[in-house]
Amino acid sequence: MTPFFSVVIPLYNKEGFIEETLKSVLTQSFKYFEIIIVNDGSTDRSEDIVNSFKDFRIKIFTIKNHGASHARNYGIKKASGNYIALLDADDFWYENHLLTIFHLINEFPDMGMYCSGYNILLGGKHYKKSKLKYIPYGYKGLVKNYFESNLYDSIVNSSAVVIPKYIFDNISFFDVDLRSGQDTYLWTQIALKNSVAINNIVTSIYVKNDNSLSTSKATEDRLLLLDKFIEQEKTNKSLKKFMDMNRYAVALNFKMTNNILSKSIYKNIDPNNLSLKQKTIFLMPKNLLRYLYSLKTKLDRKGIFFYLYR
Structure with missing residues (x-):
């Protein structure tokens, strides 16, 4: 049976996070997915931790280190599902994440991106809810002005977005030449040519590093x-x-x-x-x-x- 979602996780030296990240996917209330982990040349125990999970939905590919963009692109090309659910190896989903996006896809077909709200974890202790301009918490529907609504926190977070697989072929994959801002670049390219739908309830946790x-x-x-x-x-x-x-x-x-x-x-x-x-x-x-x-x-x-x- 073809999975509805392909969860793509780039992995590089996240031995302190990847176990809980994987558990947050495996405990989703929506079960029809595969997990594609691209081990981007990790030198710690990350790969061993992934291999300790015995679930047929997990597929791991080990490649030489080329960075997160290359790893994501590699995973997307290996995906069987028609919808790519991105997740970073140190972020987490609440159990309602995939089900929330599934319902959003059914209500608003043919979107370029499907998003949900997220909590930002700062200092490992405190949560801040993502704040979107002109999009109140609990709003479900089309994003009326993508760029205006992006002026506080980002509408699209790399661990709280689902993108139809064909979009990558029609628009672009992640730019491997950009070492910073590659996410923003791709989201912008997609939003310029496609509509975006959101259910602005919190379904994931974005762990923000202290590096400024x-x-x-x-x-x-x-x-x-x-x-x-x-x-x-x-x-x-x-x-x-x-x-x-x-x-x-x-x-x-x-x-x-x-x-x-x-x-x-x-x-x-x-x-x-x-x-x-x-x-x-x-x-x-x-x-x-x-x-x-x-x-x-x-x-x-x-x-x-x-x-x-x-």
Whole structure:
């Protein structure tokens, strides 16, 4: 029997998470799925832990390490199901996740993506519910303006989205040349050409790492994303604003790390797309910015959440 969903999990050195991640899939109330795990050259016990599970629905493929995008693409191409349910190896599903998406697919066929709400786990202790602009909690239906609704948390999370398999052939797979922002790039490509449906109830847990963009190579890598949709932005104001928010985040992080590209990126932002708060924050001294960012991280870990510049 062909599985309805193919659950694709890229796996690289997640021995501390993969057991619970797999259990969260196997305990789904909707049972018609296969699990495709792509072991991306793990050097820890991740593969052994997967092999300890004795369930015919689990298929594991071991490849050389090429990164999460390559691993996801590999798994999608191996999938038997018509719907690809993505899940990262350190995130978790509540038991209603696949059933929620199954009902959404039946109610709203022919969508480019199917999404649900998610909890963000910060510091290993505190949960924050994903906040979507113009989409209240409990809303079920079409996303009326994808890019406007993406200005807080992302509508699409890589562990809370299902994509029809044919979309990858018609639109694109994950871009292996992008080391940061590859998810955003693919979601944007799909949303520009397809409608998106959501049931905004929480069905998954996204485990957020403490690594900040301001102190990682990821910010520089994300530069490649910023010019991907220049032509489309000229005729799509919502897309322009969405991409300007990405530019703002990169410019702000570059300013904190003394990168000279900060001002040039900021100049490419339409001032009308920034609030007074955002403009004021960008003008702050870098040391004050670093302090605010550090304070936000500490408060997140204590379960006190606020948006620094949204």
